[in-house]
Amino acid sequence: MAAPTTCPVCLVAVGGLEELAAHLVAEAEASEGRHVMWLNRHATKYRMSPSELALLLAAALAGEGSGADRVQR
């Protein structure tokens, strides 16, 4: 998987997975609705640290575009 270069929500430039995770956590803690919804849908409903979230994001972004239709194995 290529490292993310933009936030999937607001398309702000980020310097990779860790930076994207830090950005998403910061926006979610500021109760920014679109980021909270994206996290709920793609990663977690629970508050977590950027380093924990980065691991979930790697999996979420690998399946991006398929969402709930993702093939279950």
Ligand SMILES: [Zn+2]
């Ligand atoms: Zn964003």
